[in-house]
Amino acid sequence: MQHRSVLIAATLLAACTRGSPGGAPPSAAGGSPTSTLFAVFVTADVRGQIAPCGCSEAMRGGLSKTAAIIAKTRGSGIPALFVDAGDAFFERKAFGADEAVGERRRAQAIADSYRAMGLSAQFTGPLDDALGPDFRRSLRLPELKAGETRLLEAGQWKLGLVSGTTAAELSAGAAKVRSGGARFVVGLFGGAPAEAQRATGMDLAVAAQAPETVGAEWEDGRLLRGPVPVAQVQSRGRSVLRVDVSPGPEGGTLQLARGQGDIEREFSAAGQRLELLKRELGTPGLSAERKRLLDARLHELVQRREQLAAQAQATALQPGTFAVRFVAVEAVLPEDPSVQKIIADYDRDVSQLNLAWAKEHGEPCPPPARGEPAYVGNEACRSCHPDPFAVYEKTGHAKAYATLESVQKQYRLDCVACHVIGFQQAGGVCRVDQVEDRKNVGCENCHGPGSVHVADRTRKSVVRPRPGPSVCVGCHTPENSIHFDYATYLPRVLGPGHGAGNSTTTRR
Template structure:
């Protein structure tokens, strides 16, 4: 009997112990408030941060021809991703006209521009794009190509309402005052308390649209520029309905900070602290002056390095002012508008930079392959017209001039592209070779050999007639400022000053004593 009882006790004890081969299920862990908090906090956040881009025109980054050039999708991505490290929800919206820079492409441009549009689309996805308006330039390769990129779109006349913490934000795409009014009403009916109009027009057109009606929007962004170089500045009008125009080609982002009061109500525009605004304006002026000095031809390298360090310090100070969280100025809902210039000293997002690097690696090969398969030589010069002969022919009579050219940056123009792997990028080649797309010049990327660099004929025109019969009267061009700015334009050489740059290309036998016609 005792054995039976002992056996039952052992079985009972074993039954209470899980066997090694059949593990008892572990109890569910207790709720983790820290893990569940972010989603709940995001839906009740007392504010939000909105980033806008517009009129990017197919630019992944600046050309890099000058020091300290603004722009770059990887720098924009860093700003968005950095803001997402904070407690407030962040929305990134694009205003359109971003995929392409021209309404029509030449056949040789198609491979590069389509590849670039795909790279931009990939970057936008990495940035968590909420929605983008559709502009005319986005359809350069047709609506089918645009839609194949798979980006969330907002068609003209459409409305999108997005959660933004404890409030909702409405986005309206319109090209007229009536469209803003109707779209704003629809957005508010869907629960939006802050409405942004993405206006398909210029700054002046957007101002007229909101002046003719209250429009029902809180902020209007003009997503078009009137001409190629009208988008050089960031502009904010201080009207009843503020209107914004950003620098084109991805050189700046617009940041809108929303702050919410205890209960929803009309949004009032907050001014950033006056002292901060004054300091930012002052820093802008100092940075512009510093850029002009750093880009001055012939600047001493040590002095340039010192000035570059100082510029980096000034840019960091301005960036801190532009991205610091805003303190609500009242008890109700408010918003503040700030531009974030994408300075060259700002960090780039590694993930998006990898997208840009992949594009750079691909596009040169694609362009070269296209040129070999489909390229056409430039037409021959018309009878009696001059042809290109190259620097060697010039040097036979102008031996004292050649060292002047060899000591200039024009002599290194092709190498500067090779150093960054862009010698077969169509956006760059034209200003780094002689006779690009001219009769008797070079029209194929696979036949650049012998035409590299900015040679004599880039400024003086094709020289065959002058070589055959040397005379001052048959030099095609007497170069002046109008010739220089074909490449040294505001986009590629924003700090170019003819009077400052001119002496750097003069020398014995090259205008040093007799001057250059202007």
């Protein structure tokens, strides 16, 4: 079965109003089609990303924006349920003692956000147990374990939720909730999407917790069509699955609504233009005026995509059908105030917790192995290399630590490593409270630890005389530096005496 695009992947321009999961009969307000009788929102593979890091322009994601998307639908009078398909709290399975204090606070913030968003059920995944099942249970969310089922009220209808890690578990659960009166059945599956298609009795399956996530920035999600359609949501909270349901009078499974070709083509073209705009926004050295114009155009395109999505769904959704949309959580969307405050409190608390832990328990980095170089910091390089420093001080690398301080993230372990020299490296710095002479992205981040070179002053002792892209992508990752292109960015850090032109004053 090939991956095929979903009915239409919509970016909703959501308001910050809040509503209850129930509500009055649906109306056309809020961009929701009048044929929608209830809606289901599903997050999956959020993996601790409570908000985008802010390392790049126009980054997707953020639970406060997702909350606003859901709240707008509820505010329009449509009953809307929210469930999570697992692997929400953490990005990996194990953490060091210094990391655990911040990760615990992050998970608490995600749980608080989910409660504020009216979470009905969470299918727990293996990453959710990174700090142990007792901690996970202490978060007190409405958990749904593999093989369990739940019936939820959605207006006058019942939504059946089933969960499992095998097709047999999903099939058995679907039969159970059908017998309990479920009009629409969603399966939450822990594993590869293709395996979920072997299940029966469901209207839709959502695959999560799989080794291969939907990680590309431009890919909102994937839908495998078949007797049981299977959706896989973009990871790290960058999109949310929206399912609009029009049950109809008859029993049995509902059918996936057909798309509207012309509208889908225009929607796809708008999405391509949106990605091009975001790429240009990430271009180094962009003028303030050009950035302002691009931001305005970005808002216009997001609104146009929402109009196209609502138009397509209004014409496609008929009684006895349901429509699937991957809603991209774009940077220009508004935020829900209550969840926004939860995130702000987390940002403040986690920095304070990390700093306190470092002062009480922190230890210096171990020395390098015998004969290996240690980190010495930028000032040890300056006197012999004045020309490269004249270039360096005009780059973003020279202000890297200040950018963290400006948003009070200088004590965040998931940020600081790429904003100081030699963090948690042998012969480097291992405490967030002791980075004074290691601030910013310096010479040694690119060229390697320099103690031997400082001692003998020969080119032969430079660990990486001409660092290549493999060095850069250690920090400029696809998740955090979404617009990074080595050939485009490299000229911004070169100049006389530093990879471009000759120097008359730099000594070797």
